[in-house]
Amino acid sequence: MAADIVSKLSGLIKDPELERLDLTLLKPNFFEILGLSHMEIRHSNFLAWILDPHQSHRVGDIFLKWFLKDVFSDQKVTWINEFRVDSLNTDFVTIHREFKSIDLLLETPNFVVIIENKLWSKEHSDQLSRYKAVVEREFPEREHAFVFLTPYAEAPEQDEDRETYVLFNYESIIRILEIIMQTYGQSISDKVSAYIQDYISVVRRYVMQDDEAITIAREIYNNHREALDFIFENKPDRLLEVKQTVEDAVLKAGYVLGSLGKGYARFLTPKLDTVIPKGQDGGWRNGEGFLFEVIYRNKVMTLNCVVSPGPQSSREKMINALKTIDGAKNPKGLKWSSVHSHSHRINVNHEKYDDLGMLAKDIDEMLGKEKAFINEVESVLLKALYDKG
Known part of the structure; x- marks a missing residue:
């Protein structure tokens, strides 16, 4: 048995895919370096930054309008549709963080959109219903839209929230960012481009579990299951x-x-x-x-x-x-x-x-x-x- 496991461990460390995985993981990533990959509040901060047309990313309202097109194409939003988004004036858009505990609130003179971001945490204390009431109370003269952002477009727990909140997932966030990079990449500064690409990589790896490193890791595990299980059982405590x-x-x-x-x-x-x-x-x-x-x-x-x-x-x-x-x-x-x-x-x-x-x-x-x-x-x-x- 001992000789057999030694042979399997030897095969593992000689697998060139292990070296490929190591090289993939060694690529520097701003979010990983700062330890922000698993922090829900940091993801909300990034979204607030990229949604705000007045911020330092210099992509203007491109992300904002693509996002609104997706939201306004949903049947739960009845007062506007996606075809009117391009004509919207975004000069007076304001993005609020933690307004009355709401993760993100997009305010314009005519309408308000709230985004509740649930990346790893769960709903609690009927918060979605409470946030809807807050917006209706604070902005009674404006139109409203409500977005529930989760990794895989999960539905809210309460029936009334399911009827109100547009379901949005991180795949859609990444899709919009990749459209921006493909279409406008040449006009975006190297610094901002690297920042966006790092964010795309982090979301694919840690949120969507759809990343080159994960694919390689799964292949290595399938090929060396016994050796890796032995390592896991004997990892340092x-x-x-x-x-x-x-x-x-x-x-x-x-x-x-x-x-x-x-x-x-x-x-x-x-x-x-x-x-x-x-x-x-x-x-x-x-x-x-x-x-x-x-x-x-x-x-x-x-x-x-x-x-x-x-x-x-x-x-x-x-x-x-x-x-x-x-x-x-x-x-x-x-x-x-x-x-x-x-x-x-x-x-x-x-x-x-x-x-x-x-x-x-x-x-x-x-x-x-x-x-x-x-x-x-x-x-x-x-x-x-x-x-x-």
């Missing part, structure tokens, strides 16, 4: 990679490690280690009644003070003692009670922490900042449990 670094930093600060877990480093001060109840059922592996808890699973690193399940009398003593320290919160859990929580801007997944020495340095600094607080917790718990100063 970042939390396990940094586990030792976090725990070493806790030990270096002079604390005693308690029950551990992936993404959690729990500890006590040496004095508390001798008095905190242990061996309790229903809690951590070692049954501690209380632990400091460093959580590093998320985008921030958090220091919590946690009282675990156990005898109610000792729980109440510890919780009441911790509440005497500034910043205490009322614990919500009946079994697990987190009375204090301090967040620090340490994201172990950030590329700067590929250098584990840098991560260790920042954790040392964090624990240094928390030293006075940890000492105060030690003092009140010692006093509460054993009346020791």
